[in-house]
Amino acid sequence: MQRSYISEVTAGKQNKIAGFVENIRNKRTMAFLVIRDITGKLQVTVEKEKYPEVAAIVDQLTLQSVVTVTGEVVENEYVKMGGKELLAEKMEIQSVAEALPIGPESAPDLRMDYRWIDLRAEKNQLLFQVQTAFVAAMREFLVNKNFIEIHSPKICGAASESGADVFGLDYFDRKAFLVQSPQFYKQMAMTSGFDRIFEVGPVFRAEKSHTNKHTTEFTGFDLEFSYIDNMYDVMKMEEELLTYALAKVKEQYGEKIKETFGLEVIVPTTPFPVIKLADLYKELEARYGFTVPEEEKGDLTTEAERLCKQFAMEVYGHEFLFITDYAAEKRAFYHMRNAEGVPQGYDLIWRGCEITTGAQREHRYEVLKAQAEEKGLKKDVEFYLEFFRYGAPAHGGFGLGVDRLTMLLLGLTIKEAMFIFRGPDRVTP
Amino acid sequence: MQRSYISEVTAGKQNKIAGFVENIRNKRTMAFLVIRDITGKLQVTVEKEKYPEVAAIVDQLTLQSVVTVTGEVVENEYVKMGGKELLAEKMEIQSVAEALPIGPESAPDLRMDYRWIDLRAEKNQLLFQVQTAFVAAMREFLVNKNFIEIHSPKICGAASESGADVFGLDYFDRKAFLVQSPQFYKQMAMTSGFDRIFEVGPVFRAEKSHTNKHTTEFTGFDLEFSYIDNMYDVMKMEEELLTYALAKVKEQYGEKIKETFGLEVIVPTTPFPVIKLADLYKELEARYGFTVPEEEKGDLTTEAERLCKQFAMEVYGHEFLFITDYAAEKRAFYHMRNAEGVPQGYDLIWRGCEITTGAQREHRYEVLKAQAEEKGLKKDVEFYLEFFRYGAPAHGGFGLGVDRLTMLLLGLTIKEAMFIFRGPDRVTP
Numbered sequence: 001m002q003r004s005y006i007s008e009v010t011a012g013k014q015n016k017i018a019g020f021v022e023n024i025r026n027k028r029t030m031a032f033l034v035i036r037d038i039t040g041k042l043q044v045t046v047e048k049e050k051y052p053e054v055a056a057i058v059d060q061l062t063l064q065s066v067v068t069v070t071g072e073v074v075e076n077e078y079v080k081m082g083g084k085e086l087l088a089e090k091m092e093i094q095s096v097a098e099a100l101p102i103g104p105e106s107a108p109d110l111r112m113d114y115r116w117i118d119l120r121a122e123k124n125q126l127l128f129q130v131q132t133a134f135v136a137a138m139r140e141f142l143v144n145k146n147f148i149e150i151h152s153p154k155i156c157g158a159a160s161e162s163g164a165d166v167f168g169l170d171y172f173d174r175k176a177f178l179v180q181s182p183q184f185y186k187q188m189a190m191t192s193g194f195d196r197i198f199e200v201g202p203v204f205r206a207e208k209s210h211t212n213k214h215t216t217e218f219t220g221f222d223l224e225f226s227y228i229d230n231m232y233d234v235m236k237m238e239e240e241l242l243t244y245a246l247a248k249v250k251e252q253y254g255e256k257i258k259e260t261f262g263l264e265v266i267v268p269t270t271p272f273p274v275i276k277l278a279d280l281y282k283e284l285e286a287r288y289g290f291t292v293p294e295e296e297k298g299d300l301t302t303e304a305e306r307l308c309k310q311f312a313m314e315v316y317g318h319e320f321l322f323i324t325d326y327a328a329e330k331r332a333f334y335h336m337r338n339a340e341g342v343p344q345g346y347d348l349i350w351r352g353c354e355i356t357t358g359a360q361r362e363h364r365y366e367v368l369k370a371q372a373e374e375k376g377l378k379k380d381v382e383f384y385l386e387f388f389r390y391g392a393p394a395h396g397g398f399g400l401g402v403d404r405l406t407m408l409l410l411g412l413t414i415k416e417a418m419f420i421f422r423g424p425d426r427v428t429p
Numbered sequence: 430m431q432r433s434y435i436s437e438v439t440a441g442k443q444n445k446i447a448g449f450v451e452n453i454r455n456k457r458t459m460a461f462l463v464i465r466d467i468t469g470k471l472q473v474t475v476e477k478e479k480y481p482e483v484a485a486i487v488d489q490l491t492l493q494s495v496v497t498v499t500g501e502v503v504e505n506e507y508v509k510m511g512g513k514e515l516l517a518e519k520m521e522i523q524s525v526a527e528a529l530p531i532g533p534e535s536a537p538d539l540r541m542d543y544r545w546i547d548l549r550a551e552k553n554q555l556l557f558q559v560q561t562a563f564v565a566a567m568r569e570f571l572v573n574k575n576f577i578e579i580h581s582p583k584i585c586g587a588a589s590e591s592g593a594d595v596f597g598l599d600y601f602d603r604k605a606f607l608v609q610s611p612q613f614y615k616q617m618a619m620t621s622g623f624d625r626i627f628e629v630g631p632v633f634r635a636e637k638s639h640t641n642k643h644t645t646e647f648t649g650f651d652l653e654f655s656y657i658d659n660m661y662d663v664m665k666m667e668e669e670l671l672t673y674a675l676a677k678v679k680e681q682y683g684e685k686i687k688e689t690f691g692l693e694v695i696v697p698t699t700p701f702p703v704i705k706l707a708d709l710y711k712e713l714e715a716r717y718g719f720t721v722p723e724e725e726k727g728d729l730t731t732e733a734e735r736l737c738k739q740f741a742m743e744v745y746g747h748e749f750l751f752i753t754d755y756a757a758e759k760r761a762f763y764h765m766r767n768a769e770g771v772p773q774g775y776d777l778i779w780r781g782c783e784i785t786t787g788a789q790r791e792h793r794y795e796v797l798k799a800q801a802e803e804k805g806l807k808k809d810v811e812f813y814l815e816f817f818r819y820g821a822p823a824h825g826g827f828g829l830g831v832d833r834l835t836m837l838l839l840g841l842t843i844k845e846a847m848f849i850f851r852g853p854d855r856v857t858p
């Protein structure tokens with residue numbers, strides 16, 4: 001007999017289900033189990049005299065053991081869980097669980113040691129179903145717009161973008177490095193005439209930060225496309241992408257997210273609001289008396305970033321906010337600059353957290369080379385500069401962090417939002 | 430004006446196109462350019478006296494420069510390429526190319542140094558369009574079957590599967606390793622009750638092999654699912670997945686693949702043929718006089734693997750062949766074994782090349798631990814064995830290499846099929 005999902009069992013018929021034992025009440029003549037699979041929970045009722053073999057198996061079970069159970073499913077108004085129960089006629093043990101080393105009250109770090117058990121919580125399973133739908137919708141949006149998916153190398157002979165914060169690697173008889181982001185390779189694809197590309201893959205950052213939103217390894221969602229006129233083309237692509245994906249997520253999981261995480265999935269309106277960084281600081285001062293020293297005004301401070309949540313909602317009734325016109329010394333050398341030297345890039349803030357840096361890129365070899373040198377970058381970017389010598393279209397793009405998006409969508413910390421977290425002190429499980 | 434793809438220009442109207450300059454014929458009164466974008470090529474004709482500014486720009490152009498051109502598109506039966514030309518009224522240079530360092534006749538290694546230029550070839554662009562469609566179809570198949578997408582860590586504190594062939598990493602003040610495959614983590618997801626998962630991501634192998642199908646970094650397509658009865662459930666999932674994806678690829682790109690690579694995309698029939706390894710060796714001997722020493726018969730030799738192409742086609746009229754019943758000492762410790770000690774796993778051969786190892790996994794902690802010890806594995810797999818102590822469903826799965834699939838589909842070597850190849854001697858660009 002084919003196994004059924006618990007959400008799909010048919011009352012009045014024989015069903016075979018399989019899952020983890022969530023609860024056991026083993027009485028004298030009857031036993032009641034709660035079995036959980038990815039779709040839900042079901043009460044399994046055992047008449048011990050009638051089915052002594054099943055009763056003998058129940059005696060061996062511990063919480064979180066895994067079983068297969070076959071029997072008739074009947075309606076029963078006294079059963080709290082969905083008003084149904086399965087009357088077990090046959091039971092097989094797949095695995096008997098030892099006593100669990102963690103519970104819901106365990107310290108976060110211990111829960112992380114046993115992440116696979118922690119992930120059994122319904123909310124954690126929903127989390128990854130939602131993330132799957134979110135990312136699938138983003139890919140679908142891009143594939144429909146003729147984006148090609150690339151898989152760029154994660155091992156590189158040069159230390160890439162800045163030379164700092166890069167993990168070194170023993171590569172046979174030489175040293176190599178873990179690529180910090182697919183930035184250089186997605187731009188390479190533009191010089192190959194690939195026109196539009198995206199990549200979903202791991203991104204490595206050897207940063208010793210201990211915050212609620214940083215990690216040494218995360219999943220990047222990066223894209224790049226050619227023949228743009230300016231950074232506004234890039235911003236438009238991004239707002240359309242996010243709007244499309246959030247609409248899909250809301251449609252599929254909006255209700256469940258509200259029930260489980262207490263958060264509304266809001267499909268944003270387009271265009272997203274845009275503000276220049278200097279204007280934002282003026283507004284934050286005028287509205288909230290928020291000030292920063294003059295020398296910090298070229299970049300967005302962490303506190304200003306947080307305030308953007310309230311500001312964007314109050315002024316624009318929006319969860320998203322594009323911020324443009326950062327100081328050139330605070331931006332990557334490959335951002336194109338206008339005649340006044342202002343980088344043609346932006347940050348996108350969602351719910352008070354930066355989710356993207358995007359930009360039109362500098363595709364003119366001589367200008368790019370000069371901008372790299374100005375930042376003191378030489379040897380490590382040489383291979384990258386080469387890409388622009390033999391013909392390169394105007395292009396731009398941006399990168400999103402899949403884990404960070406999930407974190408913000410569901411109101412979590414980054415550690416909670418990741419399948420398995422990696423930080424300076426954490427390389428297991 | 431919005432830029433049009435070259436394949437979508439409208440005759441009798443103004444169009445704006447952008448692309449690489451593929452050819453230049455600069456005559457006294459006229460100039461003829463061929464412009465190429467991701468969708469095709471178009472002749473651009475310049476009447477030099479009428480448009481002196483355009484003529485001046487043409488004088489600056491080199492091959493593979495990138496331009497934007499605006500003008501009316503007209504039908505012209507004398508134009509070989511599609512019978513259309515664009516009469517340029519306006520032209521802008523995006524980038525002037527230096528003289529190219531490689532041509533189609535350059536040595537493979539030099540072409541790889543300048544991979545981004547090599548990727549401009551139409552066949553290379555098609556390659557990645559096909560791969561995008563192939564992988565998108567596989568993901569679609571799985572998401573429709575309730576598979577959750579995971580992104581498992583690539584950095585790990587333990588050296589994973591075998592301890593050999595693993596890249597070491599400087600991780601702050603300690604040593605860490607690059608994960609060889611998501612195997613352990615996809616099984617972990619099973620013990621988390623995720624039921625069905627897949628992952629597409631980089632896989633790292635510190636192997637010093639120099640063959641036409643090996644590489645130190647490739648893109649793995651891995652999946653795992655629970656509550657299976659035996660390995661045949663896994664094989665069935667794989668044949669359905671590949672059949673679905675190949676049908677989609679054929680529909681979308683079958684004609685183009687035939688034109689460009691001279692290969693037919695064959696949508697396989699299901700079920701795929703299955704043979705036991707010992708029976709295969711008997712057949713290969715009887716049919717082709719092929720023999721191997723007795724001590725090598727527990728595994729598939731490279732030459733036997735190649736012969737499977739002819740054998741599968743002759744006997745089953747099929748491009749695919751499942752091979753089962755390998756010797757336990759040749760298979761990973763985590764493959765489940767039957768009462769006779771035969772691993773419940775398989776290899777799948779396509780066009781004479783192994784594309785998958787799949788299996789039902791051993792989910793019983795004590796048995797798994799014993800099998801690991803039998804292979805001499807201890808410390809490095811300790812963290813993995815823990816996953817199975819607190820409840821674990823029966824499960825199985827397999828892994829495919831995206832690059833190898835593409836290679837076989839289009840009749841290429843692995844170096845040709847990869848966006849950027851990585852080997853023991855190659856970590857650039």
